[in-house]
Amino acid sequence: MRLNRWLAVRRFEVWTFAIVAGSIGALTGLWIAGLGVRDVQRTLEREDWPVADGVVLEVENRADRVVAGSAASSRVATYVFLLDEKPVTAEQSIAIPTMGFTYSLRENALRSLRTGACRVHYNPANPAESFIVAEEPLWEAILLGLAFAFMGATIAVGAWWKRRQFEQLMGEQRGLDSLPKEPPYAKRWEVGGMTVA
Numbered sequence: 001m002r003l004n005r006w007l008a009v010r011r012f013e014v015w016t017f018a019i020v021a022g023s024i025g026a027l028t029g030l031w032i033a034g035l036g037v038r039d040v041q042r043t044l045e046r047e048d049w050p051v052a053d054g055v056v057l058e059v060e061n062r063a064d065r066v067v068a069g070s071a072a073s074s075r076v077a078t079y080v081f082l083l084d085e086k087p088v089t090a091e092q093s094i095a096i097p098t099m100g101f102t103y104s105l106r107e108n109a110l111r112s113l114r115t116g117a118c119r120v121h122y123n124p125a126n127p128a129e130s131f132i133v134a135e136e137p138l139w140e141a142i143l144l145g146l147a148f149a150f151m152g153a154t155i156a157v158g159a160w161w162k163r164r165q166f167e168q169l170m171g172e173q174r175g176l177d178s179l180p181k182e183p184p185y186a187k188r189w190e191v192g193g194m195t196v197a
Contacts, residue, residue: 015166018159025152033145040142043135046121054081054120056132059113061096072096077113081120083127090120090130109133 056079063073074093081088094109112133122130 015159015163019156019163022152022154022156022159026149026156027152029145029147029149029152031145032148033142036139036141036143036145040139046123046131047134049121049123049130052081052083052120052122054079054118054132056113056115056118059115062093075110075113077132079118079120079132081122081130083122088122088127088130090128092131092133094133109135 056077058078060076061073062076073096075096076091076093078089078091080090092113094113096110118132120130120132121134
């Protein structure tokens with residue numbers, strides 16, 4: 001009962017908070033979607049990089065990350081390729097998921113890091129930037145961001161509409177104030193059949 005009473009008194013503030021929270025949620029969703037778009041663009045640009053023949057020299061697991069306060073492993077491939085008759089040595093690291101149900105999402109990429117001949121995609125502007133296993137673009141980040149933005153915008157618009165209705169309701173006259181007022185001139189009282197001015 002107390003919560004209902006508090007909400008009845010603080011309804012305007014609750015709707016204002018919902019507008020602010022929904023707006024922040026919508027902006028956060030758009031930011032996440034923007035990061036996803038940037039990652040997808042970057043992945044598509046990397047697919048157009050020139051390709052050179054190379055050799056994977058070594059593949060090892062390294063504990064080079066920290067997840068939830070404990071060390072986590074990555075599979076790292078060290079490879080070399082020739083560019084203008086000069087050998088270029090580079091590494092590619094793929095994180096090994098710490099949760100079993102997410103391991104299958106990266107299993108094929110982790111298996112493809114093995115010693116032997118390989119094809120190396122390299123950045124012509126900066127040959128030190130290269131890869132042998134293409135990373136999947138983060139399409140789901142775009143969808144997640146847009147869903148979050150839609151949800152936040154829906155909350156903000158709904159709260160704005162409710163606050164507007166509440167403001168209109170508060171503006172209406174209620175109780176004795178809603179009764180018609182007597183005119184400001186001299187009052188006339190009717191008593192029985194007589195009129196007194």
